[in-house]
Amino acid sequence: MNAQTANTEPPQADSESSIKYPQFQFKGLFQARYLESFGDNVDVMGLHHSTGDVTQSSFDIKRMRVGLNTKLSEAAEVVILVNLADFKSDTKGKVLENAYAKYTFNKYIAVLGGQFRPAFGIEELVPVDIIKSFDFSNQYYEFGKNGWTSFQIGASATGNFDLGKIPVNYSVSVLNGNGKNQEKDNDNGKQYSSRLVFELSKKHKINLGLNGGIGKYAKEKVYALGADITSDFRLTDRFTFDLQIEYKQGTNHNLYFSLPVDSRTDDVADYQMRGIYFLPNLRYQIDYKKLTSLEVSCRYERFDPSYKIDSNLRQTYTPMISLEFGKNYTGRIEMGFEIDRFDRNIPDTTTYNDNLFIIQFQCRL
Secondary structure (H helix, E strand, O other), rough: OHHHHHHHHHOOOOOOOOOOOOOEEEEEEEEEEEEEEEOOEEEEOOOOOOOOOOOOOOEEEEEEEEEEEEOOOEEEEEEEEEEEEHHOOOOOOOOEEEEEEEEEEEEEEEEEEEEEOOOOOHHHOOOOOOOOOOOEEEEHHHHHHHHHHHOOOEEEEEEEEEEOOOOEEEEEEEEEEEEEOOOOOOOOOOOOEEEEEEEEEEEOOOEEEEEEEEEEEEEEEEEEEEEEEEEEEEOOOOEEEEEEEEEEEEHHHHHHOOOOOOOOOOHHOOEEEEEEEEEEEEEEEEEEEEEEEEEEEEEEEEEEOOOOOOOOOOEEEEEEEEEEEEEOEEEEEEEEEEEEEOOOOOOOOOOOEEEEEEEEEEOOO
């Protein structure tokens, strides 16, 4: 009887065949803020007002994101992400953020296509809810307007390989270069970008990134380049210190084509943007009841949207204290300032000195 029972048991399924597809993972992010501007006649959006009333304190919903990652098989997945907070203003070109499909052949190559954030620096690879500051840098958004960063439509290939004893991660992308949620490319030009990341130290998480891109926009040749380095040092059992440094430079064709023809030069290459930022962050592991950690950071950034012609350097200081609740920033309370200083103030624009106080509450799924 024992022998018969043993023979009639179903065969043991292997681990791969026992996995059921599709698999769904829901994600979400809520960020709410209280803002107060201490600038002279500057509102909470950074806009200077030479006349009239100025709104210098306000509550705001910065982001309300909902996302879905669907694994169709071991190799294939589809990702979507929307920001419902964009409905509070004109939704043209907004709301839908990620919308792409990815297929992984092996560790050496994976391909994806759709709308995504192309790898072109540190910030493009880090979600906004786990960065060490209130928001991305000024250079991130300006390079996004020029088609290199933020959410773009196109295709990309990524992978990993070893260069001797140094692990290397690579990414190459081809993009329309005219932003997210566009019906089609607005010209026949495409922008080609690449990124290499060298893992110099696994212990201290020292990574060196190199970025480069070329392309055409409205029949004009454009380019971008950059370099960055990250590190993470464990000082004691509870203290860690991490540092990000990133430099970018490129053609500001977005600025060039926004100017009246008679007020700009004939060569788009005359309009060059460049920026660098330093972001040190000190983390103290608390693990007391629901409070996980305390973090203190201060990003310093220098960015000039046109350093060759009509230069106006912008320096931004962002000191911040953050309390983390739960793991991986499930809950987070941040408090600090965004302090902007320009070489030249331009009245009735956002190019004006400002001191913005921020309290931000965050929950993520």
